[in-house]
Amino acid sequence: xxxxxxxxxxxxxxxxxxxxxxxxxxxxxxxxxxxxxxxxxxxxxxxxxxxxxxxxxxxxxxxxxxxxxxxxxxxxxxxxxxxxxxxxxxxxxxxxxxxxxxxxxxxxxxxxxxxxxxxxxxxxxxxxxxxxxxxxxxxxxxxxxxxxxxxxxxxxxxxxxxxxxxxxxxxxxxxxxxxxxxxxxxxxxxxxxxxxxxxxxxxxxxxxxxxxxxxxxxxxxxxxxxxxxxxxxxxxxxxxxxxxxxxxxxxxxxxxxxxxxxxxxxxxxxxxxxxxxxxxxxxxxxxxxxxxxxxxxxxxxxxxxxxxxxxxxxxxxxxxxxxxxxxx
Amino acid sequence: xxxxxxxxxxxxxxxxxxxxxxxxxxxxxxxxxxxxxxxxxxxxxxxxxxxxxxxxxxxxxxxxxxxxxxxxxxxxxxxxxxxxxxxxxxxxxxxxxxxxxxxxxxxxxxxxxxxxxxxxxxxxxxxxxxxxxxxxxxxxxxxxxxxxxxxxxxxxxxxxxxxxxxxxxxxxxxxxxxxxxxxxxxxxxxxxxxxxxxxxxxxxxxxxxxxxxxxxxxxxxxxxxxxxxxxxxxxxxxxxxxxxxxxxxxxxxxxxxxxxxxxxxxxxxxxxxxxxxxxxxxxxxxxxxxxxxxxxxxxxxxxxxxxxxxxxxxxxxxxxxxxxxxxx
Numbered sequence: 001x002x003x004x005x006x007x008x009x010x011x012x013x014x015x016x017x018x019x020x021x022x023x024x025x026x027x028x029x030x031x032x033x034x035x036x037x038x039x040x041x042x043x044x045x046x047x048x049x050x051x052x053x054x055x056x057x058x059x060x061x062x063x064x065x066x067x068x069x070x071x072x073x074x075x076x077x078x079x080x081x082x083x084x085x086x087x088x089x090x091x092x093x094x095x096x097x098x099x100x101x102x103x104x105x106x107x108x109x110x111x112x113x114x115x116x117x118x119x120x121x122x123x124x125x126x127x128x129x130x131x132x133x134x135x136x137x138x139x140x141x142x143x144x145x146x147x148x149x150x151x152x153x154x155x156x157x158x159x160x161x162x163x164x165x166x167x168x169x170x171x172x173x174x175x176x177x178x179x180x181x182x183x184x185x186x187x188x189x190x191x192x193x194x195x196x197x198x199x200x201x202x203x204x205x206x207x208x209x210x211x212x213x214x215x216x217x218x219x220x221x222x223x224x225x226x227x228x229x230x231x232x233x234x235x236x237x238x239x240x241x242x243x244x245x246x247x248x249x250x251x252x253x254x255x256x257x258x259x260x261x262x263x264x265x266x267x268x269x270x271x272x273x274x275x276x277x278x279x280x281x282x283x284x285x286x287x288x289x290x291x292x293x294x295x296x297x298x299x300x301x302x303x304x305x306x307x308x309x310x311x312x313x314x315x316x317x318x319x320x321x322x323x324x325x326x327x328x
Numbered sequence: 329x330x331x332x333x334x335x336x337x338x339x340x341x342x343x344x345x346x347x348x349x350x351x352x353x354x355x356x357x358x359x360x361x362x363x364x365x366x367x368x369x370x371x372x373x374x375x376x377x378x379x380x381x382x383x384x385x386x387x388x389x390x391x392x393x394x395x396x397x398x399x400x401x402x403x404x405x406x407x408x409x410x411x412x413x414x415x416x417x418x419x420x421x422x423x424x425x426x427x428x429x430x431x432x433x434x435x436x437x438x439x440x441x442x443x444x445x446x447x448x449x450x451x452x453x454x455x456x457x458x459x460x461x462x463x464x465x466x467x468x469x470x471x472x473x474x475x476x477x478x479x480x481x482x483x484x485x486x487x488x489x490x491x492x493x494x495x496x497x498x499x500x501x502x503x504x505x506x507x508x509x510x511x512x513x514x515x516x517x518x519x520x521x522x523x524x525x526x527x528x529x530x531x532x533x534x535x536x537x538x539x540x541x542x543x544x545x546x547x548x549x550x551x552x553x554x555x556x557x558x559x560x561x562x563x564x565x566x567x568x569x570x571x572x573x574x575x576x577x578x579x580x581x582x583x584x585x586x587x588x589x590x591x592x593x594x595x596x597x598x599x600x601x602x603x604x605x606x607x608x609x610x611x612x613x614x615x616x617x618x619x620x621x622x623x624x625x626x627x628x629x630x631x632x633x634x635x636x637x638x639x640x641x642x643x644x645x646x647x648x649x650x651x652x653x654x655x656x
């Protein structure tokens with residue numbers, strides 16, 4: 001594993017990275033809690049992928065690059081600019097929810113203000129959209145990039161092949177990401193694809209594919225930094241596979257103990273990437289345990305406040321059901 | 329004014345919009361270069377507006393569907409061409425899950441103004457997969473507009489209106505009309521609304537409602553029968569979804585005798601919905617049961633000329649049905 005120093009990030013940036021990682025975990029825990037006590041009805045989690053998502057997202061310019069995420073990318077959306085309150089508003093399905101104003105299930109992140117494009121639940125349909133966004137950049141002669149993510153299960157959809165093929169032909173500034181957490185709900189990778197790495201597929205489309213250990217903050221960050229530089233300078237797309245953990249069940253409606261062994265789950269939890277990252281931060285002198293505890297308290301307070309504020313917001317007016325079916 | 333075919337009228341309409349607004353781009357299989365599409369509808373556009381704004385895609389309908397949405401969210405007005413209406417099916421997920429709902433699922437934060445163009449209809453020895461009327465698949469899908477012009481004047485005015493529309497529009501072009509119809513078309517800027525049916529002939533005895541090629545039979549039949557004392561009102565549906573309920577119901581009320589003619593299968597077609605609307609709103613104005621003249625409930629016409637003719641409604645059948653209705 002590479003040292004954090006090798007990332008080239010400043011101390012402040014590295015502390016910010018840790019804040020985003022920890023906020024992602026604590027916020028997700030809150031979303032589960034709200035589901036369990038019956039205040040919300042659904043959650044789908046990115047726990048285990050926070051370090052990878054923060055390292056990925058930090059390589060982009062959030063005020064100009066366009067993000068087309070999938071449902072586990074809450075932490076990356078936070079880095080892109082969404083707030084804890086934005087996320088909780090979506091979980092409650094409030095009218096002020098920037099993702100969909102209460103129209104989509106939770107975890108369907110989007111924000112016009114923050115350049116995060118809404119996505120459908122039909123997995124990986126955002127990938128062809130990302131080529132459209134990238135083609136727009138090429139047409140306008142601008143240097144913004146499209147980043148789009150999906151899981152290793154949904155990467156098998158036909159539209160992913162169509163999108164990558166076109167992106168390769170046109171050398172589009174788009175970065176395709178597969179967050180490989182080994183399970184498509186309950187289906188293990190052995191039953192999902194036959195090649196060794198998902199990233200091998202990129203070679204068939206004429207661009208580079210890279211597989212990265214998602215627990216290695218520096219490796220993920222530098223990989224994306226290079227991919228961003230290449231895409232911005234007209235060198236075309238990349239496929240980046242992030243090997244990550246899925247610490248939770250697929251969703252609030254799933255129970256992974258049915259299809260994963262206790263030992264497997266325990267082993268995975270013991271090597272939680274946040275623990276690994278914290279150890280690196282302490283060892284390399286970025287933060288002390290006391291600093292982290294203090295930050296954790298601040299994050300918990302932020303999330304408590306966001307929860308209270310979001311819960312107090314009004315629900316959608318019933319008659320708004322008919323709003324925006326068509327343009328006026 | 330200039331005399332032009334239905335096909336030339338669509339080409340001119342697109343060309344005028346591309347000249348007016350540089351955000352209008354067009355793409356699809358064979359669309360770019362000197363070929364200009366399988367039927368030549370986009371001929372000359374690449375030369376006029378550049379290979380970036382009029383370009384070929386690989387053979388990937390899903391991509392065509394999604395590329396348009398991605399361009400749409402970035403402020404472009406994308407026109408995606410599908411070679412045949414039968415071949416839209418691989419893109420149905422993109423059209424229904426992404427394009428149709430982008431506005432609704434973000435309450436207007438993100439929008440995707442798109443025109444998906446496609447030739448449809450039979451009578452060209454196209455067999456099952458080059459003859460189908462697939463418009464019913466996209467009807468009854470709020471958020472989407474489905475339209476088809478039936479003459480060169482409408483063809484130009486409606487394609488321009490579709491391009492300017494902020495809603496995703498599926499623009500059906502009857503492939504037999506492409507070169508069959510010639511008419512005087514203004515060479516200056518005008519729009520034909522894409523949400524209005526058109527009373528093309530006023531009459532007092534019976535009302536014939538149709539669109540596309542079948543409408544041409546209805547118009548011709550009405551002129552012939554007028555000489556025999558049957559005065560038919562003829563209505564062009566034009567907007568297949570959402571339907572222009574007011575115009576259609578008023579035309580039905582006017583004569584009390586309704587003939588619905590479609591090239592599509594009898595059951596489950598656009599005409600089934602029109603029949604239901606008339607029943608709801610004008611039952612007690614009717615002087616005869618609503619009559620439908622349509623293709624049989626076989627998947628589509630055969631390649632063999634005998635099978636194609638057997639499937640297709642012809643002008644003699646329209647005349648016969650009109651006489652029967654008038655005498656009821």
